[in-house]
Amino acid sequence: MVIEFYLNNEKKKIDIDASARLLDVLRENFGLTSVKEGCGEGECGACVVLVNGRAMNTCMIPVASIMGKSIVTMEGYKHTDRYKAIETGFMEAGSVQCGFCTPGFVMATESLLNQNPNPTDDEIKEGLSGNLCRCTGYNMIIQGVRLAIEKGAGLW
Amino acid sequence: MKENISKSILRVDSRKKINGEAKYISDWKFDNVLYAKTIRSTVAKAKILSITLPEIPAGYYIVDKNEVPGINRMQTVVSDHPVFAENDVQYIGQPILLVVGPDREIIYSIVAKIEIQYKEQEALFTLEEAEKKSTVFTDYHYRKGEPETVFQQSGQLIEDEFTTGYQEHVYLEPQGIAAEFKEDTLFVYGSMQCPFYVKNALLDTMDLPEDKIRVVQTITGGAFGGKEEFPSLTACHVAIAAHKTRHPIMMIYDRSEDILCSTKRHPSKIRYKVAFDKNNQVLALDVDVLLNAGAYNGLSPAVLQRAIFAAGGVYNIPHINVRGRNFMTNAVPSGAYRGFGAPQTIFGIEMLFYNIAVKLGVDPLEYKMRHLLKKNDPTSTGGQIREEVKLPEIIKKVIEKSDYYNKLKTNKKYQGIGISLFLHGCGFTGKGESVINGKITLEKNKDIVTLKVSSVEMGQGAETALRKIVAQTLKIPIENVIYGEVDTGLVPDSGPTVASRTTMIVGGLLRETAMEMKTRWNETEQFEISKRYEHPKYLHWDDDNFSGDAYPVYSWGANVAEVEIDPVSYEITIKNIEAVYDVGVPIDNRALKGQMQGGIAQGIGWATIEVMESENGKLKQSNLTDYKVPTSMDIPEIHCSFVLNPYEFGPFGAKCAGELPSVGVPPAVAEAVANALNKTINHLPITPEKLMEIDNGN
Amino acid sequence: MVEAFRPQNLIEALYILSENECTIIAGGTDLMVQRARGFALKPDFVFPLLFIEHLSELKQIYNNSNEIHIGACVILTDIMQNEIIPEIFKEMIGKMASPPTRNMATIGGNLCNASPAGDTLPYLYAVNAKAILQNANGVRTVPIEEFITGVKKTCLQKNEILTDIIIPDKKFDVNIYKRLGQRKGMSLTKVSLLGLADISKNRIRDIRIALGSIAPTIVRSSDIERKMINKSLDEIKQISYEISNQYDKLIKPIDDARSTAKYRKKVSLNLIKHFLENL
């Protein structure tokens, strides 16, 4: 099936098996390796990207579902001011250890703040509950989000 | 201290990890790469009668035991695991052969058509069965004092038993490895903790000369012990495939394959017999530690050693008799996991003391404090506690910060608070450090210093910590200290990245070397200095009798946990964790807190929600839908603080740290639950299902 | 390469279904996981895929003469954010899966997947929701408890699409939802209870109890509920134990990777009692 969509704000067209996982299409066909496979079953959030601005698990998206939609991965998102705020927040709070979960957390944070620019701690926890981190115990990730909100005041 | 080493700096590797530029092994690209998929045993114990292969298309290969150039055993402590199964299989998931080729879909269709006929044999699954049939791999003993005499004379005895379950590491990056030949040199790249373990395993299996094997660690997405010995096996697989096909080979596990066949924390059973003196002090302890090692012994003897040496916890018990056994069962091999056997025995001893105190009607913490080890006390193996034991200060701090006694009094029914006291032996057990004899190199070129070690960054912050130690010693900016690529062809063997030894042992060597470099700082020519570890002369260890100093020094801690239990559903909510540690001197406060919080989260998981059970050798929880680890909603705010106690041989006074939180938190949680329900808790994990039975039992 | 259809509208989709045996795929959060084969591999589909998630006819939420229509392909997040949806249903949906998964999963998929742990189902059973099914020839309306016929089984014919779910536009005085999973963050339900009631002058006027994950389908008993109507809250408290016992034989849980039958049974009875005692 020929799929047309926007990838990091560029129009793309690809002829591909409609059932291919968006995860693999991004990684293999477009070389976007910030998108990680941690489980392949929707449980870990390492594969999360933004689809029309909302976080989704690419391991469960058949590529035909993204026809006409806009996909943003870290490769595109990292050039934004919002990203800079999250980056600073995560660096200063110590939100990163092994880093395998981190791009997914950044995407989930963007999606959360996009919907709710001023979340409570409980809302942050709920908003990130689709992303597993085995290294940090989450405290410093939540702090990182808090800092990002501070640094990026007005951006969301 | 002049240089404030504990003041936090930004992690050197965080930006590339946040923006997604960091390349893990699955993100690597090789020209003409072939992918490998492992065919595994689907039965727990059998003879392999026949393997029927479909027609294999051109460009695709089968790689099995017949292609192993050297020895078909994975080298580790006990090299008993076949690289590829020979005539029999011993567990579900045991590797038999690889299907290798350029297209994953075609590999998959070949895999689907391979038929293996087995003659199944009677298998052993549980520790109970294994004990009955005495399928003992390793049987260790040690004693201190005269426990037999005391037990004979003692009238009043208490017996107790504790059990713990599996734990799966769930490092977020599943196992991944690649191999290629460049001319006649084999390169292996992958997610791993111990590049030289992998290299040594390849030396056995590939039958290549030392200088024809290079192992390169790639950015590693978490490990926690799960990438200690296991990558040696997968490295052999891809290396043999590369040898046969002369193509680069890549093998990335998906999560369910990873859970199915990678090592796990040993399930355990620990039995205690206790004799008392007339003041109800523990006079003698008899400890029987049983670990389920799975189908092959592998690294398990080393885990068992740490388990039994921790059996007495932080207590000075005059007479102690310890037996530890690893049992063979037809289950996936158990292996290294953060804490390395100590979490099991520390859970046991802490709950034992709690149970005794409750039985005696005395305050558990007070009872524990009556037995604390002090400086110059003998350890349970007859070594010596050489450092000041700051437990009283640690305890004071943790009970103040958590308001322990007040809460103990005012808690309502179904609210509980618990406290655990614990220690962790730093560095390798026994002779380990002298055997490894780690070596490091520092190279100076103009004002740039490169540190060369085989210790890896796997998320724990080794790169930042080691660079910081060198930079602060030399008083140069951290940007001027380069962490050399961890490639066994370029760096000396500073030992495996395990046992919390990286900062203390490797960092210690680096600091020493950097101090020497400082005296030669004005030399203009490029130069390098190498140093080997020397075990302090005053430490003695007899490996045959397990007597002497099992560890050069210990780190210590206390945890308070608060829980609430829902009387309708028995759901456990962890309300608060308060932790105080003595890790010598923190090399970086924030980084260390991150380590502690992460370890505590894993400990909470193991203690409460991480259920993994095997039914006839098959794991019931075989993916992340069924095997649950904590999410952001399951972990409370975790408060950590440190008590300074500089260790003279550690860099800037640092000791070991990373395993301590996993050791300490489970008994604190268990005590809190026991306290909330006024029941005894003798098993981990404590699920609502178990709690319901416990609550209805009495 | 698996064949796939991506129709422009519902009529075309129904036509395709009348000509071909297809696997209908909406959000894909059940199907893509059930059919997953492993790292970097395409999922395993036998029949041609029919993509429907984008069809605007299936993405509407509106009310119409005391009823709320929810299109089968409305995603969970959009239900949570819609003003006309009863709060308790939003609360229940907010506890499903995770935020990213809720951005993909559809309500229709949850019904058609017919899992005993399907979390929209206790509500749909409790309010006597109806499912609208269409094929190329026409429409039929099926009560929810007839739509779901067993574990992973529905009355959907091969040529039918679930197009709408209809719930009454009604709020209850008491709304209690308790959901237990293996952990607090995302996990499948191991036991759940939804209790709804209308109370006036201290007496029960309407009461609904639906239990999830403890039998092949959602457990609800209009018979037992009827016995409670017009009883005072005090009377209910006194008979709460008896009533919960009447549910005993309807609750037929299993042991699985996530919990035990014994626990599910006991806790669901506890939950019923607790609900009745705290009305």
Ligand SMILES: Cc1cc2nc3c(=O)[nH]c(=O)nc-3n(C[C@H](O)[C@H](O)[C@H](O)COP(=O)(O)OP(=O)(O)OC[C@H]3O[C@@H](n4cnc5c(N)ncnc54)[C@H](O)[C@@H]3O)c2cc1C
């Ligand atoms: C990580 C994760 C967590 C989850 N957590 C929960 C949870 O907490 N609670 C819960 O209930 N579920 C949960 N689920 C399951 C799943 O997300 C839900 O069942 C979801 O609502 C399914 O919707 P979908 O659109 O993704 O379904 P799909 O996967 O697209 O389809 C599911 C089934 O329904 C059929 N189908 C879908 N739409 C139609 C239609 N309109 N007409 C006819 N047939 C149709 C499909 O053919 C398929 O058989 C979870 C899943 C994952 C991966």
Ligand code: FES
């Ligand atoms: S890989 Fe998609 S959620 Fe884990």
Ligand code: FES
């Ligand atoms: S930093 Fe390792 S999993 Fe989150």
